[in-house]
Amino acid sequence: MITANERAAMTESVGAAIADAVARSANVDATLAELGWRELLADDPDAAVEIVFTALGSANATASALDDVLAATLGFELGADLAILLPNFASWAPPGRIDGSHSHAHGIATCRAATAAEILVACDNESALNTSMVSVAAAEVTVVRGVDPDAGLHFVRCPIETKGGRPLDPAAWQSALALGRRAVAYQIAGACRTVLNLARTHALDRMQFGRPIARFQAVRHKLAEVLVAVESLDAALAAAGDTPSPETAALAKAIAGRTAYTTAKHCQQVLAGIGFTTEHQFHRYLKRILAFEGLFGSADAITHDIGHRLLAERRVPTLIEL
Amino acid sequence: MSAELAAYRGELRAWLEAHREELAPRYALPGTLDDHVAQMQRVKAILFDAGWMQRGWPERVGGSGGPPMLRTELGANLAARDFVDSGLFSLIEVLAPTLIDFARPELAAEAVPKLLSGAELWCQGFSEPDSGSDLASLRCRAVPEGGNAATAARWIINGQKVWTSLAQFSQRCVLLTRTGPADSRHRGITAFFVDMDTPGITVRPIEMINGELEFAEVFFEDVAVPAERMLGELNGGWAVAMSILPYERSSCFWQRIAYLYRRLERLVEIAPQDDRAAEVVGNAYVQLHALRARSRATQHRLAATGAIGAETSIDKVLVAAGEQAVFDAVHRLLPGMVEIEDSAAGETWRGEYLYSRAATIYGGTAEVQRNIIARRLLDLGSDE
Ligand SMILES: Cc1cc2nc3c(=O)[nH]c(=O)nc-3n(C[C@H](O)[C@H](O)[C@H](O)COP(=O)(O)OP(=O)(O)OC[C@H]3O[C@@H](n4cnc5c(N)ncnc54)[C@H](O)[C@@H]3O)c2cc1C
Numbered sequence: 001m002i003t004a005n006e007r008a009a010m011t012e013s014v015g016a017a018i019a020d021a022v023a024r025s026a027n028v029d030a031t032l033a034e035l036g037w038r039e040l041l042a043d044d045p046d047a048a049v050e051i052v053f054t055a056l057g058s059a060n061a062t063a064s065a066l067d068d069v070l071a072a073t074l075g076f077e078l079g080a081d082l083a084i085l086l087p088n089f090a091s092w093a094p095p096g097r098i099d100g101s102h103s104h105a106h107g108i109a110t111c112r113a114a115t116a117a118e119i120l121v122a123c124d125n126e127s128a129l130n131t132s133m134v135s136v137a138a139a140e141v142t143v144v145r146g147v148d149p150d151a152g153l154h155f156v157r158c159p160i161e162t163k164g165g166r167p168l169d170p171a172a173w174q175s176a177l178a179l180g181r182r183a184v185a186y187q188i189a190g191a192c193r194t195v196l197n198l199a200r201t202h203a204l205d206r207m208q209f210g211r212p213i214a215r216f217q218a219v220r221h222k223l224a225e226v227l228v229a230v231e232s233l234d235a236a237l238a239a240a241g242d243t244p245s246p247e248t249a250a251l252a253k254a255i256a257g258r259t260a261y262t263t264a265k266h267c268q269q270v271l272a273g274i275g276f277t278t279e280h281q282f283h284r285y286l287k288r289i290l291a292f293e294g295l296f297g298s299a300d301a302i303t304h305d306i307g308h309r310l311l312a313e314r315r316v317p318t319l320i321e322l
Numbered sequence: 323m324s325a326e327l328a329a330y331r332g333e334l335r336a337w338l339e340a341h342r343e344e345l346a347p348r349y350a351l352p353g354t355l356d357d358h359v360a361q362m363q364r365v366k367a368i369l370f371d372a373g374w375m376q377r378g379w380p381e382r383v384g385g386s387g388g389p390p391m392l393r394t395e396l397g398a399n400l401a402a403r404d405f406v407d408s409g410l411f412s413l414i415e416v417l418a419p420t421l422i423d424f425a426r427p428e429l430a431a432e433a434v435p436k437l438l439s440g441a442e443l444w445c446q447g448f449s450e451p452d453s454g455s456d457l458a459s460l461r462c463r464a465v466p467e468g469g470n471a472a473t474a475a476r477w478i479i480n481g482q483k484v485w486t487s488l489a490q491f492s493q494r495c496v497l498l499t500r501t502g503p504a505d506s507r508h509r510g511i512t513a514f515f516v517d518m519d520t521p522g523i524t525v526r527p528i529e530m531i532n533g534e535l536e537f538a539e540v541f542f543e544d545v546a547v548p549a550e551r552m553l554g555e556l557n558g559g560w561a562v563a564m565s566i567l568p569y570e571r572s573s574c575f576w577q578r579i580a581y582l583y584r585r586l587e588r589l590v591e592i593a594p595q596d597d598r599a600a601e602v603v604g605n606a607y608v609q610l611h612a613l614r615a616r617s618r619a620t621q622h623r624l625a626a627t628g629a630i631g632a633e634t635s636i637d638k639v640l641v642a643a644g645e646q647a648v649f650d651a652v653h654r655l656l657p658g659m660v661e662i663e664d665s666a667a668g669e670t671w672r673g674e675y676l677y678s679r680a681a682t683i684y685g686g687t688a689e690v691q692r693n694i695i696a697r698r699l700l701d702l703g704s705d706e
Contacts, residue, residue: 217693220693223702255612304597306604311593311599313590316607
């Protein structure tokens, strides 16, 4: 565990290093390795995920740190050669499926799929979970262009060896999913904070009707709405760290998605014409948000799932206490 | 802090469960406002006798000390069990801390235990017919008897307050008056702690949108108030008014949140189990969780630093939206319940649905909160 002071110092240094790597178009994964990301993840996963993913989101950096987060929680040795198959877009089910003769996986992978030797696949074989190692050479890996070609995402399809898998404790899968969700939520939080700052700066600088548009109450209230959302996401993430559980992580992820769309919508409106161009940075953040919000389940899907659970149990748990 | 609170919470919950029968409302739902007020005072008396009401309050006002979050836990656990109306009960947090910080020590020591034990109710006389959001424009006047503010034994008050919650039930009122020139705004306001049975005070209850007479107009005609009832400094009333925020925005909200979780739970107990309901309920729950997480952080910041400020406008926006989301969900998922159902259940849901519409109005409107967020938190400069 790192101390509060170390955490603050690292937040700064990691943020600066990642922003610098992005500015230089350098490889962010290499920068993370130099910063000791994997060691930090092993030592203090909560701090590591918060610091690194917030910084990745703020700088709109493309990296494969999510693979390490999942590998670490699933109990695998961390390394740049091991990629992880994430659940398919908008889903959180294990990407592999073993049912008798049909044994295959399809899901999403980060930019590591382009360089790794092996892909770790979590599989559901109906009665239990296990993990399989698939050689990248044996998999069909295609680059996702989509809304954000720079996001580094890949589609992966591959056959699964029915034997030789390693049993996967469902609780370990839940923990991996939870930390993965928190990681993506931190990334979205970092992006939202940056987008709010971009819109705020624009509101103060942009003159119309002889005054900065920041004087108009309609503009002020939109930005206020964004700050409310961004702050509530920070609080939900802190709660998921203080009271870790699949539920608090799922809720943080859902709140991240809501915050992302509130932020994107209002900030785009404040940025107006310039925000609609590729001359302003906004478009990169909007596209990255769209590309990542669906990972491990969108806000909508998670909300729906939670709603069904509340109705089935006829209970509304408070989850966090003072 | 959290470990101490968890232990306290366990002890408290066990005690409340053991005394459930004694604490539960005696009236049939929905009950009248008189029922709710009587129930709250009865519960306060029981809890006071058992020593729970004193927890978290300073010893100099008859409390038994400890962190203020102990009181928050108490209020939240009462609300979660429907033993008291959370809105009425949490008014303690709006009024008692002000007395403790600004009244003469003897006055606070005498008055606060009466509020805690259920012997008294107090009200907050801030708003006036022409001063709602723009509180600093208030006009209800206080002048020193004989003309000398430094030596006057009494102050004479003339004017009117409006929408004063529980005024007709209250023994005392925390009142804001104009003591400076008419245009002195927040620099010329003074607070007083006024006995509601003082001659010259007339209370006219006003029927609210839900049919209750929960607030009132209060008229002051040559009302004489002893000088030692001044709260804080002469012309220092704005600080008194602002001192309400820390506990209103932390403890009161946490109690309100407990009530909202309970209401959402009541909804899922009877809602249809389909996709649409899952979405509506899920959305309200996600919103409540964001609010609860935020409020939790706020309380811990208050406990750690002793102060919270403009950033609680965010909590206020979230709590108002959360309350309306819960009751919008009720309205949407129980067709006719709010609109045409005349059973006790219908009356109860209808009353609370209608009340929830005020969440974006009282305690500073949703728009005023956004103005504060824009100016103070986002530092967007003046809007003029
Ligand atoms: C249930 C309930 C209980 C209450 N209890 C009490 C009590 O116990 N004691 C007490 O003193 N008061 C009480 N109030 C009064 C409450 O504090 C006021 O209603 C509130 O401050 C708003 O004032 P107003 O109603 O005059 O609205 P106004 O201030 O007239 O506002 C009308 C509309 O204009 C908007 N508006 C006003 N100014 C601005 C601005 N600068 N920018 C943008 N929009 C603006 C508002 O947001 C609102 O939508 C209570 C009110 C309710 C509903």
